[in-house]
Each structure stands twice: as structure tokens, then as C-alpha cells.
Amino acid sequence: METTATNRGPDELLATDVSTLTDALARLPVHPGQHAEAFFERLETVELLPGGTRDRLRLRREQGLCVRLIEAGASRLASTDAISGYTFASCCDRVTGAAGSIGPAPRIRVGRWPPLRMAEIERAERQLEKAVNRRRVGFPMEVTVRRHRRQVQVIRGQVSAPSQFEEYFSLHVKTPWGVWGGLLPSLADEDLDPVATCLVDRLRSRNLPEHADTPRVIVLGPCAAAVMLHEVVAHTLEADTLALTGAPESVVGLKLGEVHLDVLDDPRLAPNGCGRSSDDEGTTVIARWLLRRGRVRQPLADLDWAGRYQRLIPGAARRANRHLLPGPRTTHLELLPGDLPETELFQEAAGGLYIGEFESGALNPFDGGCVLRAPCARRIGASGPVDFVGPVEIRSRTVDLLAAVTAVGDRPLAAGAGWCAKGGSLLPVWARSPSVRLEGLA
Amino acid sequence: MKPLRLPTIQALGTALTAVADRTGASNAEFYVKAGCSLRIEIDPWRPADASPSAPEDWRLHVGRIEERGWALRAGGNHAALFIADSGPLPAPGGWRRLNRHSLRAGSLRLPTPCPRKASLPHPAGNDLPNDESEALGRDLIRDVVERTRDELPGSRLVRARLEDGASASVLANSAGVTGRTAVRLATVHLEFVVERNATRGACSLYRAAGNPKDLDAAALAAEVADRLTLATATPTSFLPSSEIAVAPSLASSLLALLGPLFRGRDGWERLQRLSPGDSLGPPDLQVLDDGALEGGWIRTPVDDEGVPTRAVALIRGGEPAEPLLSWEDDGWSGFSASGCRRRSGWRSPPEISHSHLYINGGPDPADAIRSGIRHGCYLLDRAPDGRSQVTFPRSDNGGEASFEIDATGFVVEHDRILGAIPRARLSGSVRQLFRGIRAVGDDLRFLPAPGAVGSPTLLLTGLQLEPVAQD
Numbered sequence: 001m002e003t004t005a006t007n008r009g010p011d012e013l014l015a016t017d018v019s020t021l022t023d024a025l026a027r028l029p030v031h032p033g034q035h036a037e038a039f040f041e042r043l044e045t046v047e048l049l050p051g052g053t054r055d056r057l058r059l060r061r062e063q064g065l066c067v068r069l070i071e072a073g074a075s076r077l078a079s080t081d082a083i084s085g086y087t088f089a090s091c092c093d094r095v096t097g098a099a100g101s102i103g104p105a106p107r108i109r110v111g112r113w114p115p116l117r118m119a120e121i122e123r124a125e126r127q128l129e130k131a132v133n134r135r136r137v138g139f140p141m142e143v144t145v146r147r148h149r150r151q152v153q154v155i156r157g158q159v160s161a162p163s164q165f166e167e168y169f170s171l172h173v174k175t176p177w178g179v180w181g182g183l184l185p186s187l188a189d190e191d192l193d194p195v196a197t198c199l200v201d202r203l204r205s206r207n208l209p210e211h212a213d214t215p216r217v218i219v220l221g222p223c224a225a226a227v228m229l230h231e232v233v234a235h236t237l238e239a240d241t242l243a244l245t246g247a248p249e250s251v252v253g254l255k256l257g258e259v260h261l262d263v264l265d266d267p268r269l270a271p272n273g274c275g276r277s278s279d280d281e282g283t284t285v286i287a288r289w290l291l292r293r294g295r296v297r298q299p300l301a302d303l304d305w306a307g308r309y310q311r312l313i314p315g316a317a318r319r320a321n322r323h324l325l326p327g328p329r330t331t332h333l334e335l336l337p338g339d340l341p342e343t344e345l346f347q348e349a350a351g352g353l354y355i356g357e358f359e360s361g362a363l364n365p366f367d368g369g370c371v372l373r374a375p376c377a378r379r380i381g382a383s384g385p386v387d388f389v390g391p392v393e394i395r396s397r398t399v400d401l402l403a404a405v406t407a408v409g410d411r412p413l414a415a416g417a418g419w420c421a422k423g424g425s426l427l428p429v430w431a432r433s434p435s436v437r438l439e440g441l442a
Numbered sequence: 443m444k445p446l447r448l449p450t451i452q453a454l455g456t457a458l459t460a461v462a463d464r465t466g467a468s469n470a471e472f473y474v475k476a477g478c479s480l481r482i483e484i485d486p487w488r489p490a491d492a493s494p495s496a497p498e499d500w501r502l503h504v505g506r507i508e509e510r511g512w513a514l515r516a517g518g519n520h521a522a523l524f525i526a527d528s529g530p531l532p533a534p535g536g537w538r539r540l541n542r543h544s545l546r547a548g549s550l551r552l553p554t555p556c557p558r559k560a561s562l563p564h565p566a567g568n569d570l571p572n573d574e575s576e577a578l579g580r581d582l583i584r585d586v587v588e589r590t591r592d593e594l595p596g597s598r599l600v601r602a603r604l605e606d607g608a609s610a611s612v613l614a615n616s617a618g619v620t621g622r623t624a625v626r627l628a629t630v631h632l633e634f635v636v637e638r639n640a641t642r643g644a645c646s647l648y649r650a651a652g653n654p655k656d657l658d659a660a661a662l663a664a665e666v667a668d669r670l671t672l673a674t675a676t677p678t679s680f681l682p683s684s685e686i687a688v689a690p691s692l693a694s695s696l697l698a699l700l701g702p703l704f705r706g707r708d709g710w711e712r713l714q715r716l717s718p719g720d721s722l723g724p725p726d727l728q729v730l731d732d733g734a735l736e737g738g739w740i741r742t743p744v745d746d747e748g749v750p751t752r753a754v755a756l757i758r759g760g761e762p763a764e765p766l767l768s769w770e771d772d773g774w775s776g777f778s779a780s781g782c783r784r785r786s787g788w789r790s791p792p793e794i795s796h797s798h799l800y801i802n803g804g805p806d807p808a809d810a811i812r813s814g815i816r817h818g819c820y821l822l823d824r825a826p827d828g829r830s831q832v833t834f835p836r837s838d839n840g841g842e843a844s845f846e847i848d849a850t851g852f853v854v855e856h857d858r859i860l861g862a863i864p865r866a867r868l869s870g871s872v873r874q875l876f877r878g879i880r881a882v883g884d885d886l887r888f889l890p891a892p893g894a895v896g897s898p899t900l901l902l903t904g905l906q907l908e909p910v911a912q913d
Contacts, residue, residue: 053548054522054548054549054550054551055515055517055522055523055524055548055549055550055791056522056546056547056548057522057523057524057546057548058524058525058526058791059523059524059525059526060525060526060527060789061525061526061527061528062511062526062527062528062529062789063528063529064528064529072501073485073487073501074485074501074502074503075503075504076503076504076505076506077503077504077505077506077507078505078506078507078508079505079506079507079508080507080508080509080510081508081509081510081511081528081529082510082528082529082530094506095506243487244600244635308487323505323507323509325483325503325505362827364644364827366635366642366644367642371827395911
């Protein structure tokens with residue numbers, strides 16, 4: 001294993017002349033209604049388990065490709081766990097059902113992969129402990145650190161999109177009173193600091209009973225607001241979710257919230273190392289207004305759904321891996337700040353709750369029901385959040401939750417990053433949001 | 443699909459030597475796995491102006507997937523390494539990038555050859571999905587949809603995914619342990635919705651079989667129709683909880699939640715705390731885990747470290763009998779180990795895990811259990827998107843293990859259905875869950891959960907059942 005310390009990113013995934021591949025794909029369709037696509041993927045996960053574990057370091061690498069033949073919304077896919085001319089030709093044969101479908105196998109070479117760089121991963125556990133200790137507390141923690149790298153490249157028809165590289169980290173912290181998990185764009189102090197805050201909050205609220213009532217006012221911190229928006233805006237406005245109950249484009253123009261709700265999905269704005277210029281179908285991504293002044297502007301769509309409904313714009317396709325089909329998903333969600341200073345969100349909110357983070361959220365796509373679970377919260381006093389309360393569960397409907405947002409803070413923060421597990425496909429999602437104030441939830 | 447090709451034991455031995463030479467590791471192990479599957483996904487989307495989607499209008503996504511990867515574990519008393527990669531195993535000269543510095547602080551121990559020979563025949567591993575499987579899968583889903591519509595007019599398929607796969611693995615370690623396994627498994631995941639009485643209800647069903655031909659469309663349709671009927675029913679206000687019969691699907695979900703009680707030393711200590719000086723459950727309660735279960739979906743002669751599998755009686759005669767112990771804990775408290783370390787794929791190291799975990803069928807006919815309820819509930823399955831959790835307290839705070847699971851079912855009086863339960867929360871202590879078992883049915887059934895978890899119908903007493911408001 002290499003241990004050279006350098007931050008240089010990888011080369012293009014395909015270090016070969018892609019025109020030979022586009023030519024080969026052009027031979028697959030048998031009539032004009034068909035088109036072919038190839039998806040190449042490389043992954044690396046470095047995992048460092050807690051100190052004291054027997055085999056602490058785990059390194060996983062994989063690469064593979066899939067070829068897909070698409071016709072009128074239906075498709076045939078063949079995937080494999082190696083990138084080579086032979087496996088590419090074999091996948092082409094499997095989707096067409098004919099041997100030698102592209103003639104001789106093309107030559108495929110993959111580009112250089114960045115070096116392993118272990119130092120930051122090995123330092124993370126100690127840094128997190130220090131961040132916790134700075135809050136004048138200390139407790140046993142088992143920290144598992146993972147660094148995820150993913151590079152993909154898509155060739156669709158005659159076009160090859162530039163390869164996309166993502167690098168991010170995930171932390172899994174086990175304490176005697178529970179487990180915290182989340183994604184981080186880096187392991188720098190400024191990214192580990194909010195994790196320490198969450199861990200200390202959980203320490204202070206341990207063993208407290210579940211909070212039963214829904215208060216009149218709830219203030220959601222940036223992390224909690226981001227998770228709420230992920231469930232009630234992003235998932236709700238994914239074309240495949242909308243299609244379960246009607247035509248996805250029929251929601252365009254629908255008023256879901258007040259005029260201070262401007263929600264954007266822009267994969268290019270994801271934190272450093274995670275931004276994307278094209279999606280997992282090779283389509284250029286756009287800054288997509290999901291909600292503009294509280295009204296639905298543009299649902300999330302991939303090429304398939306954009307082909308079915310003319311008002312939908314593609315560019316939001318994501319796939320968990322080469323063996324699965326793409327689907328419309330959010331990548332980086334952003335709630336635009338309002339003009340209310342954060343402190344004013346707590347005015348006349350005494351008796352309400354401040355929720356710093358939700359640990360999970362779920363949306364029922366059929367009736368719009370949403371469940372958000374927070375491991376702890378703080379009661380709001382005259383001057384802001386005061387004493388801790390136990391776990392809180394908010395059950396409501398999408399429309400009610402959005403209608404309850406009465407104010408948006410003026411200080412947006414990168415927050416609420418995590419794994420989205422819709423349909424069993426784990427995808428990293430990012431967000432930036434200010435705090436929000438909810439009123440009148442039943 | 444092409445037969446699954448794996449390296450020979452001899453090739454693995456050559457690679458082990460190469461790795462040991464380069465890294466100086468005293469222990470090393472290679473695990474190689476290959477699999478192929480056929481996946482059929484149905485997209486029943488239709489334009490809003492069209493009539494309900496007929497099977498001939500479905501958009502079909504067919505995937506032919508080939509997966510292959512390997513994992514290397516190497517190390518000794520003070521250093522260890524785990525590497526996994528996709529594709530074929532590198533040639534003996536392909537380990538040049540490894541050296542002594544590749545190993546990091548840690549340790550690695552590996553099993554040694556077991557004198558007890560694996561009792562199962564060598565798996566063939568060439569029973570693969572083929573073109574016939576594609577037609578079979580499509581017909582199965584079509585059949586389920588049509589039968590469900592017949593049983594419950596207005597029901598609509600939302601998503602369907604059928605996966606028919608086969609996998610094979612080979613492993614060898616530097617101590618001389620070798621093993622080969624092969625598994626064939628078909629799973630089907632169905633999601634339906636229906637709108638009745640101004641209520642929209644949904645259900646999700648996930649079932650498995652050793653072969654797609656064993657998936658029964660009529661049974662699947664009946665299960666879907668039952669769950670949709672319940673999801674759209676008017677809830678009953680009073681839930682009598684003195685006698686609660688749970689169907690195999692819900693009982694299996696409960697058993698899956700309790701899995702940590704049966705694994706390793708920690709599990710055994712938890713299980714002991716549930717029955718201090720007393721029996722845990724009724725005498726006819728038997729809980730087993732058997733990696734070599736005859737007819738089991740994931741039956742293998744050895745586990746993913748090459749240790750022979752066997753039937754382990756976890757609870758026998760209502761008493762804790764033995765824990766699921768890996769070879770490392772062989773002899774702990776006088777218990778014998780079994781092959782119980784599984785990998786979730788080639789990317790993962792082996793961990794203690796159940797294979798076929800089940801409550802053995804009892805003497806009571808399931809029909810008799812249901813009809814014998816004087817005034818109680820018959821719970822069919824987990825409620826979709828409901829709560830399902832078990833809490834094991836830390837040993838030092840003196841709390842009691844408890845569980846809660848959201849379920850759906852009926853209020854019954856003898857053989858008569860008095861009302862429906864679209865969603866209710868069954869909860870209580872784990873101790874009471876075992877102690878309150880009054881009857882064990884004879885209708886053992888397995889569910890994929892993960893691994894295979896099975897149970898017959900159970901009659902439970904002493905638990906709480908409370909209605910949960912619909913979202």
C-alpha cells in the first residue's frame with residue numbers, strides 16, 4: 001500500500017480514447033427508438049475501526065461497469081465487477097443477447113488513482129476526543145472513521161461526460177448511551193466540532209424520558225432543518241415519488257409553504273470534494289429551484305422521467321452502484337437564508353422546543369405522512385434554549401410541516417449531511433440551511 | 443449465464459505464499475466469491491389519462507448482474523490487514539505493492555482445520571438463473587397482480603422486484619483450512635396500494651425461496667390482499683391483549699429482533715439474566731440456529747471462515763441451552779463452537795451471525811391456536827414503516843430488556859373476526875415475551891430477515907397492545 005502524502009486527485013477514470021467506446025455503443029441499438037449507455041465506476045473505502053479492535057484497518061476497492069440498452073422507458077442492463085475491454089464487450093453481448101455484438105473488444109485503460117493518505121484518518125479519533133474535552137466533559141467513545149472515494153464516468157450515445165470524483169468521510173461514534181453517525185466533507189476541526197456538540201448534547205440528555213407533547217413553537221437548528229427539508233421537500237418532489245399518486249408535473253406551481261421558503265438543489269454547491277458537474281446519467285446538473293417563494297418550481301427528475309413529462313428537466317439522476325438503476329434524487333439541498341437574526345427565532349417561544357438534530361426521518365409517499373425522530377431536544381426559556389429533554393418524535397404531513405415554517409434564520413450552515421436510504425440504495429446527501437421556526441403543529 | 447468460475451485451492455495456496463513472503467504475516471486467508479443474478483424490476487407507471495396499467499403496458503427493467511471479488515486477511519500477533527477488491531484474484535506476481543509496512547497495529551487469528559468433516563456434499567454451484575428464469579419471474583409477478591386484483595378490486599402494483607441469484611465462494615487459509623460453498627436464492631419484493639372507503643392503504647411484502655419456482659403466486663396474492671384489507675380498515679377502538687396470537691411473519695420479525703441474545707458471550711450473559719434460576723419459556727419452546735439446515739435457503743457445509751456448520755440448540759425445553767460461539771470461543775463455559783461467522787459479501791470480514799435462526803414447530807395446530815382465542819387479537823405482520831426495536835440495558839443499570847413492534851391484525855373471538863387493527867404497538871419486556879408463550883404452532887415458516895429467520899404461530903400473553911394513530 002502506498003503512504004505518500006499528497007492531495008492530488010485522480011486522473012480521468014477512462015484513460016483511453018473514449019471514441020472507441022462511443023462507436024461500440026452506437027452499434028448496439030437495432031432501431032432509432034433504442035439507445036445505449038455505459039457507466040464506469042471506481043470506489044475506495046478506507047475504514048479505521050476503534051482503537052483496541054483486532055484488525056483496525058480495512059481497505060476496500062472495487063471497480064466495474066454496466067451497459068444499459070434503453071427503449072421507451074424499459075431497459076436491459078448488464079453489469080460486472082471489472083473494467084476491461086473484455087468485460088465491456090461481454091456486457092454489450094448480454095444486453096443484446098447476441099455474441100460479438102460490438103465486434104472485437106475495445107482496449108480500455110483506467111487512470112491513476114490518488115494515494116492512500118492515512119494520516120488524517122488516524123488523527124480523527126484523537127481530534128474528536130479533544131473537541132469533546134474542550135466542552136469540559138469526557139466519556140468513552142468508540143470511533144469508526146471511514147473515507148469514501150468514488151469516481152464515475154458515463155458514456156451515453158455519442159457523448160462522454162467528464163468523470164466525476166467525490167471524496168468524503170463518515171463517522172460512527174458509539175457511546176454508552178447510543179450511536180451517532182453522519183457524513184463529513186473533511187476531518188478538519190471545523191467539521192468535527194459540530195459532531196462533538198451533538199455527542200455532548202446526547203450525554204446531557206441521556207436517560208431522559210421521551211418528550212410526549214408537540215409544543216406550540218419548535219425551532220430547528222440547521223442540521224434538523226436540513227433533515228426535515230430532505231424528507232418533506234426533496235423526497236416529496238422526486239419524480240418517482242410524485243408518480244405514485246399522480247402526474248409529477250402537475251405539482252409545478254403548487255403552493256407548499258410561505259414566501260420565505262426558497263429551496264434549491266444544486267449538486268455543484270456540495271462541499272469541497274463532493275460537488276458534481278454531471279449526474280450519474282452523464283447529464284449536466286443545474287441549480288434547480290425545488291421551491292421558489294414557497295411554490296413548487298421544478299421536481300427532481302432523471303432522463304427517464306423527463307422523457308415522460310416535458311416540463312421536467314433531467315440532471316438529478318443518481319445510482320447507488322453500477323448494478324442498480326438510476327433514479328431521481330437530491331444531492332445538495334440548500335434553504336436560502338431569511339432576514340431574521342437567529343436570536344429572534346426564539347422570541348416569544350418560551351415553553352417551546354429547540355431541536356438541534358434529527359437522527360432519522362421517513363416519508364410515506366402515498367399520504368405525505370412524515371416522521372422525524374430527534375435523540376434529544378432543549379426546552380426554550382426566556383433567553384433561548386435551556387434544559388434538555390429526552391427523545392422527540394414529530395409526526396405530521398408534508399404540507400403541514402412546510403406550512404408551519406413561519407420564519408427562516410439569516411445564518412446558513414453546511415449541515416445535515418447523511419446517508420439517504422430510499423429504496424434500499426445508500427447515497428450521500430449534503431445540505432446547507434439556516435435555523436427555522438415552526439409554529440402551530442398539531 | 444456462464445458457470446461461476448472460482449480459483450482452485452491450489453491457486454489460493456500460491457497467493458497465500460506470495461502474501462506471506464512479502465508481508466511477513468504468519469497468518470493469511472483468502473476468500474473469493476462470485477455471483478450472478480437476474481433482476482426483474484417492474485415499473486407500472488402509466489400516464490394519468492390511461493386506464494390502470496395492464497401487465498402488457500409495464501415497463502420492464504431486466505438486469506443481468508455478475509459480481510466477483512476477493513478479500514485478504516493477513517497478520518499475526520501485533521499487526522493485521524484487511525483488503526478487499528473486485529474482479530479476479532491477482533496473479534501471484536500481483537502482490538508487489540504489499541510489504542511489511544502494509545500491516546497496521548492489530549492482530550489476526552485464524553481457525554485451524556477441524557477434525558470434524560463437513561457433512562454436506564460438495565456443492566455444485568452451477569444451478570444458475572437462465573433465460574427461462576426471466577419468463578418465469580415475469581409470469582410470477584403478473585400472476586400475483588391478477589390474483590390480487592381478483593381478491594381485492596382496485597388494488598394497484600406500485601413496485602415489484604424479483605431477483606434470482608446464485609453465488610459460490612472458496613476460501614483457504616495459511617493453517618490449512620479450506621472451504622467451498624454455493625447458494626441459490628430467489629427473492630421477491632412487492633409493493634401494492636389500494637383505495638377503499640376513502641382510505642388509501644399500502645403494503646410491502648418481501649419473500650424468498652431457494653428457487654423462483656417455489657414462490658407461490660396464489661399465496662403471495664393472498665398475503666398482499668390481507669395486508670391491504672387491513673391497511674384500509676376502520677380501526678377497532680378496544681384491543682384485548684390477554685391473548686395474542688402472532689402469525690409466523692410477525693413472530694419471525696420478533697425473533698430477528700432478539701438475534702443479539704443468542705450470539706457470542708455477551709448474548710449468553712443477556713439470556714442468562716432473563717431467567718435467573720427459573721425457566722425462560724414453556725417446555726415446548728425450542729430455538730435453533732442451523733447453518734446446515736436440510737432444505738434451508740443458505741445451507742452451507744462450512745461458514746465463511748471454513749469452520750463446519752451444525753445445528754445449535756439455543757433454547758431447549760424452554761431453558762437456555764448453548765450460545766452461538768465462534769471457533770475463537772470454543773470451550774468457553776464448556777460450550778462447543780460452530781461455524782457461525784458469516785460475511786455479508788466479499789467486501790466484509792466475517793462476523794458472528796445467525797444463518798437459519800428459528801423457533802422449532804410445536805405440537806399445537808396453528809388453526810387450533812387461532813380458534814382457541816377467547817377474546818384477543820391475531821396479529822399478522824409488521825405494520826409498514828412502523829417501529830420495530832429492542833432495547834438491551836447496560837448490565838450496570840439494572841434495567842430490563844424490552845421490545846416494541848408495530849403490527850397489523852384482527853381482534854378475534856374464537857373463530858370470529860370482531861374488528862381490524864390497521865396498526866397497533868405490541869410491547870413488553872423480553873422476559874415476558876418468552877415466559878408468556880402459551881402455545882407453539884406447527885406451521886414453521888421462514889422469512890428473509892437477513893439470513894433466514896423462521897417461526898410458527900405463537901400464542902402470547904402478558905404483553906401490551908396499544909393502538910397507534912395512522913399518519
